[in-house]
Structure formats: structure tokens, C-alpha cells
Amino acid sequence: MDIVTLGRTGIKVNKNGFGALPIQRISRDEAVVLLKKAYASGITFYDTARFYTDSEEKIGYALSDVRDKIFIASKSMTEKVDEFWDHLHTSLDTLKTDYIDIFQFHNPSFCPKPGDGSGLYEAMLEAKEKGLIRYIGITNHRLAVAFEAVESGLYDTLQFPFSYLSTPKEIELVELCKANNVGFIAMKALSGGLITNSAAAYAFMAQYDNVLPIWGIQKDQELEEFISYIQNPPVQDEELTELIQKDKEVLGGDFCRACGYCLPCPVDIDIPTAARMSLLLRRAPAAMTLNDATKEKMKKVDDCIHCDHCKDHCPYDLDTPKLIADNWEDYKEYL
Numbered sequence: 001m002d003i004v005t006l007g008r009t010g011i012k013v014n015k016n017g018f019g020a021l022p023i024q025r026i027s028r029d030e031a032v033v034l035l036k037k038a039y040a041s042g043i044t045f046y047d048t049a050r051f052y053t054d055s056e057e058k059i060g061y062a063l064s065d066v067r068d069k070i071f072i073a074s075k076s077m078t079e080k081v082d083e084f085w086d087h088l089h090t091s092l093d094t095l096k097t098d099y100i101d102i103f104q105f106h107n108p109s110f111c112p113k114p115g116d117g118s119g120l121y122e123a124m125l126e127a128k129e130k131g132l133i134r135y136i137g138i139t140n141h142r143l144a145v146a147f148e149a150v151e152s153g154l155y156d157t158l159q160f161p162f163s164y165l166s167t168p169k170e171i172e173l174v175e176l177c178k179a180n181n182v183g184f185i186a187m188k189a190l191s192g193g194l195i196t197n198s199a200a201a202y203a204f205m206a207q208y209d210n211v212l213p214i215w216g217i218q219k220d221q222e223l224e225e226f227i228s229y230i231q232n233p234p235v236q237d238e239e240l241t242e243l244i245q246k247d248k249e250v251l252g253g254d255f256c257r258a259c260g261y262c263l264p265c266p267v268d269i270d271i272p273t274a275a276r277m278s279l280l281l282r283r284a285p286a287a288m289t290l291n292d293a294t295k296e297k298m299k300k301v302d303d304c305i306h307c308d309h310c311k312d313h314c315p316y317d318l319d320t321p322k323l324i325a326d327n328w329e330d331y332k333e334y335l
């Protein structure tokens with residue numbers, strides 16, 4: 001079993017955190033079965049967010065009886081102090097708990113600091129003093145904000161996208177976290193569905209002993225996969241190394257991670273789907289990409305008014321309007 005210590009928090013868990021964003025998409029009863037099974041099988045770290053609709057509520061419903069045996073991380077997207085308190089109290093209520101282990105600023109556009117005028121960091125400190133949260137974390141998709149947060153010494157954990165498709169700069173960020181004793185929580189370890197071999201994804205992560213991946217889990221089959229990695233962690237042997245190398249060559253650096261920060265689109269284009277279609281066509285089951293609903297979604301690319309909202313909000317600096325147009329052309333050809 002691979003154990004991760006989340007930096008200065010001292011939280012020790014096995015390397016399979018439960019990413020609770022996808023449980024929004026299943027019923028409460030299904031979520032309860034999944035979460036109880038996860039806990040019974042040894043998963044003790046659960047990451048959720050105020051923004052994930054009823055995800056917190058489902059965790060509270062399923063796991064409040066074992067609250068002292070698990071770690072809960074949640075987050076708030078607010079940039080206003082009164083809303084921060086609102087969110088925190090709602091999270092505590094819905095999670096049916098008196099405290100949240102790690103409360104994170106959810107992808108803020110800047111790194112909150114004491115005295116910056118926003119009052120956000122001061123609110124976090126007050127929440128910690130009151131015992132409502134145990135540690136202060138931040139999540140982000142922007143490298144500059146992430147580096148600033150780690151270097152500031154103000155944060156106990158950083159949550160950032162990380163996978164074997166990450167760039168050398170992102171690996172540098174992981175190493176900086178280790179040097180600064182900041183826990184690194186890895187989101188998008190399967191890169192928004194582009195990585196289809198979870199054993200390879202895990203094996204890559206296993207090389208970084210300070211990294212805790214939170215796997216987005218919605219189906220029993222996915223849960224089974226990660227449970228099996230608790231007792232039998234995949235290692236990066238020759239076969240997986242070759243697979244990772246091939247994927248890196250195919251995907252290159254300029255691909256859409258499906259983070260959704262470019263949304264909403266004023267003409268309702270499903271940008272994360274459209275921007276990845278060429279890759280999905282060749283990597284995902286045909287039933288997922290060639291159905292009528294997806295065809296309709298792709299047709300909407302023609303409605304683009306080139307407002308550049310998506311391009312201006314993409315943390316990966318993608319030329320999104322061009323990317324979706326190229327993907328649409330490819331899709332038509334493929335059909």
C-alpha cells in the first residue's frame with residue numbers, strides 16, 4: 001500500500017483519494033452505496049466542493065457515522081467574505097460535521113493573502129481559530145497563482161491538475177510543494193478522460209510520494225479499480241512506461257483538459273466536448289462520440305460569434321475558437 005503524507009497537515013492516507021464531483025450525477029441512494037463501499041474498502045480521503053451541487057450532502061448522508069475516521073476536503077469559489085461564511089456554514093451543515101479537515105479557496109483568480117483587501121485569508125484564519133476547519137488549502141488551474149500560493153507559506157495544501165501528461169513546469173510545482181512541506185492534491189489525474197489506463201495514471205503518480213490523487217468516481221467499476229490499487233499498487237514497468245510515452249506523443253502539450261473554465265459560452269457551445277473531439281473520436285468508445293446528441297453539440301460550433309470569452313478564460317492559453325473549429329472539421333470528415 002502506498003501512503004501519502006499531505007505536507008505539513010500530517011494527514012496520512014493511502015494514495016487513492018475519492019474525488020466527489022461525479023457523484024452529483026447519480027442518485028442519492030447510488031451515491032450512498034458507492035461512498036460506503038469506498039470507506040469499507042479503505043478509502044479515507046474525500047474531496048468535494050460547495051459548487052458540486054449535492055455532493056457534500058451525499059457525503060454527509062453516507063459517511064457522517066464514520067466522520068472521525070475520514071478526512072474531508074471541501075472548497076468555496078467565493079471571492080466575498082460574507083459569502084465565504086455562508087458557504088462554510090452550508091458545507092458544515094450538509095456534510096453533517098463540526099469541522100472540515102481542509103477548506104480550500106476554489107480556483108480563485110488571485111492568491112488570497114492577509115492584507116490584500118479581500119479579507120478572504122483573514123476569514124480562513126478565523127475559521128481555523130474557531131475550529132471550523134483544520135487546514136487551509138487552495139485549488140487552481142493557473143500555474144502563476146499556484147506557484148505564488150506555495151511560495152507564500154500561507155497554504156497547507158495545493159490542489160492542481162497533475163497526470164503523466166503534465167509539463168516539466170507542473171512537475172517543478174510538485175517538487176516545490178515537497179520542498180515547502182505543502183500537501184499536493186492531484187486533480188484530473190486521468191486528464192478529463194483522455195487517459196484511459198488508470199493503472200498507468202497511478203503508476204506515474206506513485207513516483208511522487210507527496211502527491212495524493214483524487215480519482216473522480218461515479219461507477220462501481222471505477223471504484224473497484226481504485227480499491228484494487230490500495231492492496232496492489234501498479235508500478236511503472238516497461239509496458240506502462242511505453243504506454244505513457246505513446247500517449248504523450250499522441251496528445252502533445254496543447255490539448256483541452258476539460259476544466260470548463262472557458263464556460264459559459266454565450267451561444268451555448270459545449271466547449272470542453274468540442275475542443276477534445278478529435279482526441280475523443282480516437283480514444284473513447286464510438287457510442288460516446290457518434291450519437292445524435294453529440295452530433296447536435298458539434299453542429300453548434302458553427303454558431304460561434306468569436307467573442308473570445310473562452311480564449312480569454314482558458315488557463316492553458318489555448319486558442320479555443322480555432323481549436324473547436326478544427327475539431328468540428330475533423331468530426332465532419334470522420335463522420
Ligand code: SF4
Nearest residue numbers: 265304305307308310
Ligand atoms: S468565441 Fe465562440 S466558442 Fe468561445 S465563448 Fe465566444 S462564442 Fe463561445
Ligand code: SF4
Nearest residue numbers: 256257259260262314
Ligand atoms: S478550452 Fe481551456 S478552459 Fe476550456 S475546457 Fe479546455 S482547457 Fe479548460
